[in-house]
Amino acid sequence: MIAQFLGFFIFIITTFALFIFYYIKVFWHLKLLVLQNKKGKTPKELQAMDLLIFDWKNAEERKLRLEALWMYPLLFPVEIDERDKGEVLHIKQTIKRWNIAIYLTLMAMLLSYIYISKTGFGG
Numbered sequence: 001m002i003a004q005f006l007g008f009f010i011f012i013i014t015t016f017a018l019f020i021f022y023y024i025k026v027f028w029h030l031k032l033l034v035l036q037n038k039k040g041k042t043p044k045e046l047q048a049m050d051l052l053i054f055d056w057k058n059a060e061e062r063k064l065r066l067e068a069l070w071m072y073p074l075l076f077p078v079e080i081d082e083r084d085k086g087e088v089l090h091i092k093q094t095i096k097r098w099n100i101a102i103y104l105t106l107m108a109m110l111l112s113y114i115y116i117s118k119t120g121f122g123g
Contacts, residue, residue, distance in 0.1 A: 007115040014109035021105055022074075025098040027051050030068040032091045037064075074102060 027048050054061045078096050
């Protein structure tokens, strides 16, 4: 029973971690877009809550957030060119690291789900 509860607990924790990791990944996408567009705040001025807390009536701000959400979907690679230097290179490498963290979290979540289904938790 304790092992089943532990598997269920790991499943819940990895599910929440997946949402948090993806939110952070999209925040780095927003930083990259702001750096490439050179409009508004600088990437160093952006905070994590700026992804959700902004002027929702401003169509450009909404479009920028939507573009950040769809910039690099999960299964697509982040393209790093030889021309990428400085902060752009750093942001793209950070996005790649968050992709890896998301993949590992997905694997842990699936493994915990398989464990729960094999042990018959709740049934």
